[in-house]
C-alpha cells in the first residue's frame with residue numbers, strides 16, 4: 001500500500017508600513033502572490049479601505065509611521081491574529097523638506113527625520129518585542145549614498161537609515177536579519193516632482209535610460225526578506241538602473 005504524504009505549508013506574515021500605493025503596494029501584492037499573510041499601514045482609513053477592497057486577502061491598519069503607540073498596537077494585533085510576525089518592511093517615507101538645508105523649515109526637517117529615521121527604529125523595536133522571527137527590510141535611497149541638490153534633509157534621513165540597517169543587523173543577529181535597499185528614481189507619487197515634467201530627462205540620469213517601476217523594487221525586497229537570502233544581513237543593495245555609475 002502506498003503512503004500518503006501531506007505537505008503542511010505554514011503561511012508566513014509580513015508587515016509593510018505605507019502600503020497603499022507605490023513601492024509598498026507593489027511589495028504587498030508580491031508577497032500576496034507568494035501566499036504570505038500581508039498587512040499594510042496607512043495614515044488614512046479611506047486609502048486603506050480602497051486598497052483592501054481592490055486586493056482581497058490584504059489586511060491593514062491605520063497607523064502613522066512616526067507614532068510609537070500605533071506601531072506597538074499594530075505589531076501586537078498582528079501577532080495575536082496570525083500567531084506570528086515574520087518580516088517587517090520599513091517602507092513608509094516622506095519628503096516635505098525640499099530645498100537647501102540652510103533654508104528649509106526646521107519643522108519640515110524634523111518631520112522628515114521622524115518618519116524616515118525614527119519611524120523604522122520604532123517599528124523595528126515594537127516588531128521585535130512582539131516576536132518578529134525572520135527579517136527587517138529598510139527602504140533607503142541612493143540619496144543616502146550621494147548628496148543631491150534640494151534633498152538634503154531627506155538624504156540625511158536615508159543615510160542614517162543605511163547606517164541603522166548595519167547597526168541593527170549587528171545587534172539583532174543571529175536571530176533576525178536586517179537589510180536595506182537603495183533605489184534611484186522610481187515612478188511613484190513621492191518622486192513625481194523629479195520626473196513628471198520631463199520623464200525622458202529624468203530617465204536619462206540612469207545608465208539604463210529608464211526610471212524604476214515599483215514592481216522592480218518589490219522583487220528585490222521579496223528576495224532579501226525571505227529564505228533565499230538567509231545568509232545576507234547588514235547589506236544595503238543599490239537598485240538604481242545605473243544612476244550611481
Ligand SMILES: NC(=O)c1ccc[n+]([C@@H]2O[C@H](COP(=O)([O-])OP(=O)(O)OC[C@H]3O[C@@H](n4cnc5c(N)ncnc54)[C@H](OP(=O)(O)O)[C@@H]3O)[C@@H](O)[C@H]2O)c1
Nearest residue numbers: 018020021022023042043047064065093185186188190191
Ligand atoms: N519613489 C522613489 O523614487 C524612491 C526612491 C528611493 C527611495 N524611495 C523610498 O521608498 C519608500 C516608498 O515610497 P514611494 O515612492 O512608494 O512613495 P508613495 O508612492 O508616495 O507611497 C508612500 C506610501 O507611504 C504611506 N505613507 C506616507 N507617509 C506615511 C506616514 N507618515 N505614515 C504611514 N504611512 C505613510 C502612504 O500611504 P497613505 O498616503 O495612505 O498614508 C503610501 O502608501 C519611501 O521610504 C521612499 O523614501 C522612493
